[in-house]
Amino acid sequence: EVAPVAGGGVTVTAGGPPRRYDAVVLALDSGGLRHVVSASPRLCDARWRARIGRLRSAPPFLVSRLWLDRPVAADRPGFLGTSGFGGLDNVSVLERWEDEAARWASRTGGSVVELHAYAVGPGADRAAQQRLLVEQLHRVYPETRDARTVDARHEWRSDCPLFPVGGYADRPTVRTPDPAVVVAGDLVRTDLPVALMERAATTGFLAANALLAGWGVRGQTLWTVPARGRSAGLRALVRLARRD
Numbered sequence: 001e002v003a004p005v006a007g008g009g010v011t012v013t014a015g016g017p018p019r020r021y022d023a024v025v026l027a028l029d030s031g032g033l034r035h036v037v038s039a040s041p042r043l044c045d046a047r048w049r050a051r052i053g054r055l056r057s058a059p060p061f062l063v064s065r066l067w068l069d070r071p072v073a074a075d076r077p078g079f080l081g082t083s084g085f086g087g088l089d090n091v092s093v094l095e096r097w098e099d100e101a102a103r104w105a106s107r108t109g110g111s112v113v114e115l116h117a118y119a120v121g122p123g124a125d126r127a128a129q130q131r132l133l134v135e136q137l138h139r140v141y142p143e144t145r146d147a148r149t150v151d152a153r154h155e156w157r158s159d160c161p162l163f164p165v166g167g168y169a170d171r172p173t174v175r176t177p178d179p180a181v182v183v184a185g186d187l188v189r190t191d192l193p194v195a196l197m198e199r200a201a202t203t204g205f206l207a208a209n210a211l212l213a214g215w216g217v218r219g220q221t222l223w224t225v226p227a228r229g230r231s232a233g234l235r236a237l238v239r240l241a242r243r244d
């Protein structure tokens with residue numbers, strides 16, 4: 001539970017006695033944030049709490065990592081986004097960019113390949129999905145058909161935020177009604193053109209900056225591409241056109 005303290009600050013209770021802090025950054029996935037807020041009935045106000053209660057997680061995703069006894073073709077890229085291969089969304093050849101996989105591949109002469117499938121139907125047969133993903137790999141990189149799988153890991157999670165069409169305005173922002181409470185993470189709405197890890201990191205900086213500003217301390221400067229048209233004249237024309 002996170003609870004406000006009269007005069008500013010919060011207490012955080014997590015499996016022990018409440019501890020007092022000047023401020024808190026809530027940097028959780030959608031399910032975690034909903035859980036903490038529902039356990040914190042005095043946090044912020046009812047409108048904000050209802051907004052958090054409406055957050056949803058995207059359908060489950062599968063990450064399959066395969067250790068193969070022979071290398072993929074030398075010209076295969078480190079990362080390949082795919083479309084038209086069933087549920088397979090991308091293929092990574094890990095030894096191209098990850099130290100541990102590179103060491104394993106050079107020691108054994110094999111390849112470490114990772115397959116991702118996002119937004120799998122919640123009722124899907126998981127073992128069948130895992131098999132289908134490997135079959136799609138065989139279509140994308142045919143040289144893997146004859147490879148022996150030395151080891152395999154299939155990880156299922158469902159902790160990505162869901163962004164429904166038209167849901168932008170309802171997402172939480174970094175600032176909350178309580179100046180001692182800020183929110184960071186991929187689920188957070190920000191006007192900067194960022195997403196995924198970049199949004200998580202950017203809103204982390206914005207959350208720190210919001211708290212530091214309250215103590216009169218300068219935070220981190222964030223650089224971005226322009227967030228609006230650069231010509232005042234053209235912006236005025238667009239505004240006029242929108243009125244028609």
Ligand SMILES: Cc1cc2nc3c(=O)[nH]c(=O)nc-3n(C[C@H](O)[C@H](O)[C@H](O)COP(=O)(O)OP(=O)(O)OC[C@H]3O[C@@H](n4cnc5c(N)ncnc54)[C@H](O)[C@@H]3O)c2cc1C
Nearest residue numbers: 027028029032035063116159184185186187196197198200
């Ligand atoms: C398979 C896959 C591939 C991806 N590839 C890319 C990529 O190539 N590039 C990219 O930019 N992004 C990628 N992403 C997205 C990226 O991982 C996320 O955008 C990023 O991790 C979001 O960070 P976050 O801090 O918002 O949330 P998370 O990283 O989900 O962190 C939330 C944290 O909150 C913790 N938590 C939850 N509940 C509680 C609780 N009750 N109490 C305490 N702690 C709790 C969790 O344990 C977790 O550590 C990928 C995601 C997936 C699933």
